[in-house]
Amino acid sequence: MRAPDDSHDPALRSWVASAQDPSTDFPLQNLPLGRFRRRGSGEALRGGVAIGDQVLDLQQALARGDWPAEVRPALALLAQGDVNGFIAQGAPARQALRAALSHALRDGSAAEAALREGLVPQALAEMALPCEVGDYTDFYTGIHHATTVGRLFRPDQPLLPNYEWVPIGYHGRSSSLQVSGQDFRRPRGQYKTDAAVPVFGPCQRLDYELELGAIVGPGNALGEPIPMARAEQHLAGLVLLNDWSARDVQAWEYQPLGPFLAKNFATTLSPWIVTMEALQPFRRPFERAADRPQPLPHLDGEANRAQGAIDIALEVWLQTPAMRERGDAAERLMQSNFRDAYWTLAQLVAHHSSNGCNLRPGDLLGSGTQSGPLPAQGGSLLELTRGGREPITLPNGETRRFLQDGDSVALRAFCERAGQRRIGFGECVATVLAPRS
Amino acid sequence: MRAPDDSHDPALRSWVASAQDPSTDFPLQNLPLGRFRRRGSGEALRGGVAIGDQVLDLQQALARGDWPAEVRPALALLAQGDVNGFIAQGAPARQALRAALSHALRDGSAAEAALREGLVPQALAEMALPCEVGDYTDFYTGIHHATTVGRLFRPDQPLLPNYEWVPIGYHGRSSSLQVSGQDFRRPRGQYKTDAAVPVFGPCQRLDYELELGAIVGPGNALGEPIPMARAEQHLAGLVLLNDWSARDVQAWEYQPLGPFLAKNFATTLSPWIVTMEALQPFRRPFERAADRPQPLPHLDGEANRAQGAIDIALEVWLQTPAMRERGDAAERLMQSNFRDAYWTLAQLVAHHSSNGCNLRPGDLLGSGTQSGPLPAQGGSLLELTRGGREPITLPNGETRRFLQDGDSVALRAFCERAGQRRIGFGECVATVLAPRS
Numbered sequence: 043m044r045a046p047d048d049s050h051d052p053a054l055r056s057w058v059a060s061a062q063d064p065s066t067d068f069p070l071q072n073l074p075l076g077r078f079r080r081r082g083s084g085e086a087l088r089g090g091v092a093i094g095d096q097v098l099d100l101q102q103a104l105a106r107g108d109w110p111a112e113v114r115p116a117l118a119l120l121a122q123g124d125v126n127g128f129i130a131q132g133a134p135a136r137q138a139l140r141a142a143l144s145h146a147l148r149d150g151s152a153a154e155a156a157l158r159e160g161l162v163p164q165a166l167a168e169m170a171l172p173c174e175v176g177d178y179t180d181f182y183t184g185i186h187h188a189t190t191v192g193r194l195f196r197p198d199q200p201l202l203p204n205y206e207w208v209p210i211g212y213h214g215r216s217s218s219l220q221v222s223g224q225d226f227r228r229p230r231g232q233y234k235t236d237a238a239v240p241v242f243g244p245c246q247r248l249d250y251e252l253e254l255g256a257i258v259g260p261g262n263a264l265g266e267p268i269p270m271a272r273a274e275q276h277l278a279g280l281v282l283l284n285d286w287s288a289r290d291v292q293a294w295e296y297q298p299l300g301p302f303l304a305k306n307f308a309t310t311l312s313p314w315i316v317t318m319e320a321l322q323p324f325r326r327p328f329e330r331a332a333d334r335p336q337p338l339p340h341l342d343g344e345a346n347r348a349q350g351a352i353d354i355a356l357e358v359w360l361q362t363p364a365m366r367e368r369g370d371a372a373e374r375l376m377q378s379n380f381r382d383a384y385w386t387l388a389q390l391v392a393h394h395s396s397n398g399c400n401l402r403p404g405d406l407l408g409s410g411t412q413s414g415p416l417p418a419q420g421g422s423l424l425e426l427t428r429g430g431r432e433p434i435t436l437p438n439g440e441t442r443r444f445l446q447d448g449d450s451v452a453l454r455a456f457c458e459r460a461g462q463r464r465i466g467f468g469e470c471v472a473t474v475l476a477p478r479s
Numbered sequence: 480m481r482a483p484d485d486s487h488d489p490a491l492r493s494w495v496a497s498a499q500d501p502s503t504d505f506p507l508q509n510l511p512l513g514r515f516r517r518r519g520s521g522e523a524l525r526g527g528v529a530i531g532d533q534v535l536d537l538q539q540a541l542a543r544g545d546w547p548a549e550v551r552p553a554l555a556l557l558a559q560g561d562v563n564g565f566i567a568q569g570a571p572a573r574q575a576l577r578a579a580l581s582h583a584l585r586d587g588s589a590a591e592a593a594l595r596e597g598l599v600p601q602a603l604a605e606m607a608l609p610c611e612v613g614d615y616t617d618f619y620t621g622i623h624h625a626t627t628v629g630r631l632f633r634p635d636q637p638l639l640p641n642y643e644w645v646p647i648g649y650h651g652r653s654s655s656l657q658v659s660g661q662d663f664r665r666p667r668g669q670y671k672t673d674a675a676v677p678v679f680g681p682c683q684r685l686d687y688e689l690e691l692g693a694i695v696g697p698g699n700a701l702g703e704p705i706p707m708a709r710a711e712q713h714l715a716g717l718v719l720l721n722d723w724s725a726r727d728v729q730a731w732e733y734q735p736l737g738p739f740l741a742k743n744f745a746t747t748l749s750p751w752i753v754t755m756e757a758l759q760p761f762r763r764p765f766e767r768a769a770d771r772p773q774p775l776p777h778l779d780g781e782a783n784r785a786q787g788a789i790d791i792a793l794e795v796w797l798q799t800p801a802m803r804e805r806g807d808a809a810e811r812l813m814q815s816n817f818r819d820a821y822w823t824l825a826q827l828v829a830h831h832s833s834n835g836c837n838l839r840p841g842d843l844l845g846s847g848t849q850s851g852p853l854p855a856q857g858g859s860l861l862e863l864t865r866g867g868r869e870p871i872t873l874p875n876g877e878t879r880r881f882l883q884d885g886d887s888v889a890l891r892a893f894c895e896r897a898g899q900r901r902i903g904f905g906e907c908v909a910t911v912l913a914p915r916s
């Protein structure tokens with residue numbers, strides 16, 4: 043029988059000194075998974091776990107550590123960088139690895155001397171996407187975002203009638219997923235002006251979208267829906283996701299088949315999968331507002347009502363070239379919370395597979411833009427500037443309607459709760475480069 | 480210097496007797512590529528080439544044949560089933576292999592005795608998807624389809640203003656791609672009736688869509704658009720594609736982000752990639768109707784105007800359970816031609832990458848439903864039955880508004896031209912199974 047899970051105990055301290063920093067995203071209570079190699083090494087990717095400002099290299103850890111037999115197969119997969127193979131095994135494998143890592147990284151662990159050699163400073167690690175993503179689906183669970191944006195595109199009908207009933211989603215592009223730190227060029231595209239003939243040229247209304255991404259763990263067979271009661275067993279954890287958007291292209295192309303070139307030039311993910319286990323203390327009841335319909339039975343469930351939501355604070359930070367040149371740090375543009383999502387992760391999984399569609403390990407489910415209920419909580423510039431009509435003013439006096447070349451956007455997320463150690467997601471950042479000449 | 484390409488010479492005869500059958504899809508002039516193993520063998524997948532009613536096993540062919548040095552690396556990839564690796568090399572590798580295969584399979588070839596041992600009857604071959612598909616994009620190039628369907632969904636505005644200017648497309652689901660012969664269950668889904676609360680249950684308006692799929696050969700780097708002049712160099716060839724569609728689910732879910740669960744329960748591909756080389760004699764000028772705008776410069780090009788279109792006859796065949804029980808063959812429901820597509824393959828590639836989006840070897844670009852200009856040329860039941868209002872009557876007296884359980888739908892395609900040997904695509908067939916109970 044396994045010992046009770048004490049891995050969230052806030053009193054736990056790690057022998058990795060930086061994990062004790064109260065501001066770190068990666069205390070001993072987090073233990074997120076990623077893929078990396080030492081920068082400039084040309085090494086093959088291997089699995090790693092973030093702890094403080096370090097990465098525990100799981101290839102080194104497997105070679106040097108004295109691990110319980112039950113976690114050695116998992117470590118063997120991760121040592122080869124096969125995060126997909128590991129997360130395909132589901133919650134029991136993740137929980138066993140979490141327990142073993144939690145013990146090995148604690149103050150006083152006999153493993154300290156052996157594992158200290160397997161630490162790589164995050165500053166010297168080149169991170170990759172945290173897993174191979176086969177299919178990427180983007181949902182639309184932010185009802186405040188959907189309402190505000192809907193008002194801009196369709197003033198007479200901001201929230202379409204299906205929104206309250208269907209977890210609206212669409213398929214995104216896997217090939218252009220990038221990991222935090224990879225910059226991208228401003229896209230060109232076709233858009234409409236007042237002239238009769240549309241324009242093709244650099245996007246004039248480039249935007250970000252603040253999202254979370256859920257990573258699928260075990261998949262399902264084609265034709266076999268995943269019921270609500272088992273939906274979360276199919277998720278490994280969460281990352282941050284920036285769904286960069288070309289608003290002028292989007293407005294012109296999106297009917298009737300949805301966004302396409304407005305989105306698929308780049309999508310940025312944070313490098314660390316924060317596991318469902320790490321998020322457990324931050325679960326909250328899922329409550330549908332009284333003026334909204336209750337979910338249909340196949341999207342409803344007891345566990346979902348009891349703790350389907352997750353309390354995750356979400357933020358967008360902007361650093362302009364002028365700020366960078368003067369040495370000024372990024373400015374926070376807004377804050378919202380994933381608690382406000384209209385649909386839960388379990389509902390997304392159950393809906394996605396309800397027609398028999400198969401999810402595969404490593405598939406990515408975007409949450410859609412997470413805006414809060416207040417105007418200042420818009421998760422995109424489109425919302426904060428009311429469609430570009432009212433520019434925001436930054437503390438240094440600069441204004442923005444949409445992103446300019448050189449602008450860096452960073453998404454951040456963290457979970458805080460009394461009696462718990464704060465955990466974070468790390469950074470999801472990229473800079474807009476000038477368009478190709 | 481390479482000998483002139485005589486691989487289309489209609490006088491060429493193969494020592495594979497069935498390749499001489501005038502009705503075969505796979506004469507010596509075709510030579511399409513697929514992946515297979517002997518049925519029930521549990522073997523690893525290997526590459527194969529269809530010839531008459533046989534498959535030339537490229538693993539056996541490599542081992543037994545005396546091949547030119549220039550094609551041995553290609554055969555080595557294909558012998559391992561690595562079609563993606565082969566097509567990533569582009570047109571020169573495909574052309575060299577085509578020439579070598581054309582010579583080896585000709586009447587009088589010295590290779591006959593060795594290669595005859597490498598033939599597997601197609602009836603004994605288990606085909607797989609012809610390559611690994613990373614991202615699947617579905618376009619909407621059938622203007623007659625777009626207009627007819629648009630009229631059903633939006634009577635006041637059948638063809639949206641962007642259609643004439645933008646090759647409209649959206650991302651589809653890769654995980655649920657299936658190869659011809661794999662059946663699928665009728666999906667369940669959420670749809671709206673006259674009642675206030677939507678229904679969740681088996682799809683009541685299940686449909687097919689007649690499409691071609693283009694397979695990407697060499698990819699492009701993220702941020703590097705593919706210009707029109709080089710667009711076709713990035714395509715390996717074409718397959719048939721059935722974009723099965725749940726019309727009731729689609730009508731309820733598709734706004735504002737496009738089709739999702741209405742499509743991603745199954746998409747069927749034919750197993751053979753008919754190469755761009757095989758299609759060469761059937762190229763036609765691309766002419767935009769005088770009452771339509773000319774393409775913007777980034778979607779225009781001399782070669783595209785001269786021969787951007789391809790003359791490919793397309794057909795849908797239906798066999799109901801009653802027909803099957805009585806031993807009746809399938810009935811042809813319609814015929815159209817890919818010449819009528821509003822956008823060419825080159826325009827799809829140039830548009831898709833115009834924002835910097837990267838295409839990868841094996842990516843799939845669906846053409847969208849290819850309906851002809853006449854009402855009887857609808858490429859879906861939605862069109863043929865005017866939204867389900869006017870059922871079609873089959874020769875045996877049965878009627879259909881939408882597909883019933885047990886219905887088999889087969890797509891077929893072929894190229895014919897005076898002075899050329901007819902080539903075909905083989906079959907893209909699947910049967911609708913009853914929904915999961």
